[in-house]
Amino acid sequence: MSSLPLISTAAVSRPIAIAVPDWSTPDFKRLSLFATPKLAGVTSASRLEVRPSPQMVSSGVREIDTLTGGLPRGCLTEVCGPASSGRASILLAALAAATQRQEVCALVDISDSFNPLSAAAAGVDFERLLWVRCGVRLQKSGSPQRHPSTLLREGSDTKKKENAHRQIEKPVEQALRVTDLLLQSGGFGLVIIDLGDTPLKMARRIPLTSWFRFQRAVEHTGTVLFVISQVPCAQTCASLLLKVSGKKLSAFSCQLSQETPTHAQLLDGLQIQGELLRSRLERKPVGSVTTAFTTKVRTG
Amino acid sequence: MPFACIFVPDFPVESLVRVEPELRSQSLAVLEGKAPLQKVFAMDENARRAGVSPGMSKLQIEACAGIVFRARSLSQEAAAHATLLDCAQSFSPRVEDLDCDTILLDLAGLQPLFGPLPKIARALARRASDLGLKTSVAVAGNPDTAALAARGFSGVTVIPEGKEAEQLGSLAVEVLFGNLAQDSVQLLETFSRWGIRKLRDLAALPDVALSERVGQAGIHLQKLARGATSRTLVPVEPALVFEEVIELEYPLVLLEPLAFLLGRLLEQLCARLEARALATQELRLDLELQNGYQSDESAEPAFSPSSHGRFSRTLRIPVPLLDWRTFLKLLQLDLKAHPPGAPIVKIRLAVEPVRPRAAQSGLFLPPTPEPEKLELTLARIAGIVGDDKVGSLELLDTYRPEGFRMRRFAPSEPQGLKPFYKSTVNAGLKPCSTVDARNSNARNSNARNSNARNLNTQKLDAQNIDVQNRDVQNRDVQNIDAHCDLVTALRIFRPPVDVTVTIQDGRPARITCPKRKEMQGEILWAAGPWRSSGDWWEQEGWARDEWDIAVQGETGIALYRLVRDRIGGRWILEGSYD
Numbered sequence: 001m002s003s004l005p006l007i008s009t010a011a012v013s014r015p016i017a018i019a020v021p022d023w024s025t026p027d028f029k030r031l032s033l034f035a036t037p038k039l040a041g042v043t044s045a046s047r048l049e050v051r052p053s054p055q056m057v058s059s060g061v062r063e064i065d066t067l068t069g070g071l072p073r074g075c076l077t078e079v080c081g082p083a084s085s086g087r088a089s090i091l092l093a094a095l096a097a098a099t100q101r102q103e104v105c106a107l108v109d110i111s112d113s114f115n116p117l118s119a120a121a122a123g124v125d126f127e128r129l130l131w132v133r134c135g136v137r138l139q140k141s142g143s144p145q146r147h148p149s150t151l152l153r154e155g156s157d158t159k160k161k162e163n164a165h166r167q168i169e170k171p172v173e174q175a176l177r178v179t180d181l182l183l184q185s186g187g188f189g190l191v192i193i194d195l196g197d198t199p200l201k202m203a204r205r206i207p208l209t210s211w212f213r214f215q216r217a218v219e220h221t222g223t224v225l226f227v228i229s230q231v232p233c234a235q236t237c238a239s240l241l242l243k244v245s246g247k248k249l250s251a252f253s254c255q256l257s258q259e260t261p262t263h264a265q266l267l268d269g270l271q272i273q274g275e276l277l278r279s280r281l282e283r284k285p286v287g288s289v290t291t292a293f294t295t296k297v298r299t300g
Numbered sequence: 301m302p303f304a305c306i307f308v309p310d311f312p313v314e315s316l317v318r319v320e321p322e323l324r325s326q327s328l329a330v331l332e333g334k335a336p337l338q339k340v341f342a343m344d345e346n347a348r349r350a351g352v353s354p355g356m357s358k359l360q361i362e363a364c365a366g367i368v369f370r371a372r373s374l375s376q377e378a379a380a381h382a383t384l385l386d387c388a389q390s391f392s393p394r395v396e397d398l399d400c401d402t403i404l405l406d407l408a409g410l411q412p413l414f415g416p417l418p419k420i421a422r423a424l425a426r427r428a429s430d431l432g433l434k435t436s437v438a439v440a441g442n443p444d445t446a447a448l449a450a451r452g453f454s455g456v457t458v459i460p461e462g463k464e465a466e467q468l469g470s471l472a473v474e475v476l477f478g479n480l481a482q483d484s485v486q487l488l489e490t491f492s493r494w495g496i497r498k499l500r501d502l503a504a505l506p507d508v509a510l511s512e513r514v515g516q517a518g519i520h521l522q523k524l525a526r527g528a529t530s531r532t533l534v535p536v537e538p539a540l541v542f543e544e545v546i547e548l549e550y551p552l553v554l555l556e557p558l559a560f561l562l563g564r565l566l567e568q569l570c571a572r573l574e575a576r577a578l579a580t581q582e583l584r585l586d587l588e589l590q591n592g593y594q595s596d597e598s599a600e601p602a603f604s605p606s607s608h609g610r611f612s613r614t615l616r617i618p619v620p621l622l623d624w625r626t627f628l629k630l631l632q633l634d635l636k637a638h639p640p641g642a643p644i645v646k647i648r649l650a651v652e653p654v655r656p657r658a659a660q661s662g663l664f665l666p667p668t669p670e671p672e673k674l675e676l677t678l679a680r681i682a683g684i685v686g687d688d689k690v691g692s693l694e695l696l697d698t699y700r701p702e703g704f705r706m707r708r709f710a711p712s713e714p715q716g717l718k719p720f721y722k723s724t725v726n727a728g729l730k731p732c733s734t735v736d737a738r739n740s741n742a743r744n745s746n747a748r749n750s751n752a753r754n755l756n757t758q759k760l761d762a763q764n765i766d767v768q769n770r771d772v773q774n775r776d777v778q779n780i781d782a783h784c785d786l787v788t789a790l791r792i793f794r795p796p797v798d799v800t801v802t803i804q805d806g807r808p809a810r811i812t813c814p815k816r817k818e819m820q821g822e823i824l825w826a827a828g829p830w831r832s833s834g835d836w837w838e839q840e841g842w843a844r845d846e847w848d849i850a851v852q853g854e855t856g857i858a859l860y861r862l863v864r865d866r867i868g869g870r871w872i873l874e875g876s877y878d
Binding site for chain 2: 115116186245
């Protein structure tokens with residue numbers, strides 16, 4: 001195949017005039033970098049809208065409010081820590097603060113470990129608290145399928161399959177579905193997911209897409225999504241991540257004299273240390289900031 | 301004074317077509333009696349043109365092509381009659397129940413409200429049509445003329461005052477006889493022999509001669525024909541019963557067609573409630589099951605070949621609602637969770653009427669879930685976790701462990717800001733203010749700088765909140781005064797964890813738990829025991845010793861509550877302090 005010549009022979013004989021801009025003319029100055037035409041679809045970074053800071057509400061713990069500024073509305077906040085590190089105490093304080101603000105709250109209790117007496121001592125208003133207790137559903141005595149051939153069933157699914165499916169539905173799966181329903185319903189001031197006693201391997205199996213979906217669901221709403229867990233589960237979806245640990249437990253010591261009888265001992269409370277691991281609410285990155293507070297044992 | 305009359309022609313047919321609108325385009329005949337002696341009781345215009353007449357047997361009708369049969373349903377006729385009353389009472393409070401298919405209304409004083417009389421008549425017809433009934437409406441100066449015109453003329457008729465005799469003259473004499481009583485039949489035959497076919501003929505007869513031959517009954521009929529009667533309405537105050545019934549031709553076994561029928565019934569009920577400016581917060585569903593099946597939540601199934609089984613469900617909603625789609629969804633979720641377990645042959649749906657709620661959200665009150673959405677959400681959550689696993693708490697007056705019960709979640713409306721509510725404000729304004737929503741009188745304020753959120757009836761007292769090491773200029777923080785100490789929470793293990801405890805010198809030294817190895821270990825510290833007991837006068841008394849223990853675990857020291865059941869003798873871990 002022959003290729004076309006790049007320059008025709010007729011054009012070569014004629015001189016080609018090339019316009020060379022005069023650097024000193026005002027026209028060139030107009031073509032300076034400061035007058036670069038805007039590219040279509042690209043907005044200058046300086047014109048990007050500043051996302052407004054979320055409204056902060058009290059967590060019920062003065063030290064945490066001082067550390068983090070409170071709990072952000074429309075965001076996911078996570079508090080993680082081992083057993084006896086004060087997580088449930090913070091949960092109750094947040095519930096008490098929210099119900100005292102007359103907000104409707106929901107607690108998705110995966111392990112069914114919520115203690116009403118502790119909640120009453122903390123000042124939680126039960127009228128405004130929806131408690132969802134996940135777990136294995138108890139079947140009624142006797143099968144609901146009295147006469148399999150005359151059942152009222154929906155579509156082509158049999159009742160047996162549905163019951164079998166419910167029996168093996170794990171609490172974590174129930175909790176994810178319930179949380180979806182609560183967030184879609186809207187109107188809740190505080191939604192808490194309690195993963196405190198959930199085994200680690202089950203908690204880690206919650207897909208990141210679920211956390212992302214929850215975070216998107218509460219965005220631009222007034223709902224505070226609060227997660228209690230042993231280890232960070234929501235990862236980057238959490239706008240606020242607080243780690244708590246139990247400091248030297250007050251009122252007892254391993255070196256306590258054995259002569260002191262047990263009936264003379266008393267658990268006063270817990271000493272808790274909180275560390276702010278992540279906060280997306282500030283422009284400048286936040287370094288590791290800690291705070292400490294104590295809890296008191298109070299009988300309901 | 302103007303009066304209106306609503307008349308439903310072929311009322312037994314219309315009552316059936318109201319719940320099965322697809323029958324309106326077909327030729328429908330209503331049969332009465334027991335098989336095989338069923339006879340035609342009523343028919344629509346299409347069937348009449350096809351040659352069906354009252355009294356024909358079923359075998360005779362079957363020779364006519366395209367005729368659809370339905371058995372007469374007294375319950376549906378009652379429901380249609382109640383619907384007609386609701387329709388009339390949505391316009392006028394003075395309503396007379398003349399017959400099951402005829403309602404009279406007093407329109408006095410309604411023209412400034414609804415417009416001129418022809419407009420009111422058209423609105424009546426339209427409202428009845430929306431409720432599923434095809435009606436004839438007539439307006440006249442006296443109730444009897446209006447009733448005759450509604451029965452005689454189809455569509456909407458307005459008879460001007462003074463023109464009654466002229467307008468009624470073209471009607472047949474049969475229209476005077478609403479019920480075919482024996483004396484009415486004799487009078488009709490007499491008029492027929494005299495050649496009296498139209499009302500104008502009857503009106504033209506001489507009064508004296510007529511009374512001599514047929515008595516006062518004839519005079520009364522002549523006055524009716526002339527439109528010269530005058531009487532007052534006998535108002536009716538029917539009981540507010542909102543109930544819809546439908547009997548099925550064949551048993552239903554699937555939820556989808558049942559939901560379709562329930563939706564139709566709910567739509568009718570909600571329309572009737574709306575006509576009376578009412579709402580409901582209780583639905584009662586009664587299903588009649590196929591012969592021989594008894595479905596009861598509390599009893600085992602019993603076979604009874606001679607009786608119909610019954611299945612009842614009652615839905616109670618905390619707030620009055622009027623959205624039939626929400627009711628339908630709630631019923632669907634409930635039936636899915638509690639299926640009747642047998643084919644359905646009859647459906648009865650009733651609602652309890654209540655005043656609708658007049659809720660107006662405050663501008664400065666925290667948002668709450670919408671009642672309709674909340675009910676659906678709760679029903680869906682109950683379908684996931686169980687009815688007894690979702691709701692709000694109620695503490696019982698007992699020291700027994702787990703002394704609480706679950707109840708229906710019904711949050712109360714927020715009452716306004718509490719007096720100890722504190723808030724900081726945006727940058728540029730003086731921080732903090734204490735808002736007392738209960739103080740409606742303006743007080744002398746010490747505030748030098750006014751807050752952009754000043755309410756008209758409240759003053760703000762400046763109060764500084766010490767915030768350490770935080771920049772709060774662009775942030776609103778609502779702080780409850782956390783003057784109460786943080787309470788140590790106890791997480792409960794449900795069910796409690798059985799453990800084996802090694803006692804040393806009278807105190808627990810070690811716990812062993814094969815199922816939860818993370819909880820076993822050496823007990824570093826113990827406090828207790830605290831002894832408690834109760835309900836010893838009941839059959840289920842309890843007695844226990846409680847210990848607070850610290851156990852060295854893998855991740856650190858964990859605090860538990862250890863309990864010894866003194867009656868059963870077992871050791872359990874009741875919960876952990878967290």
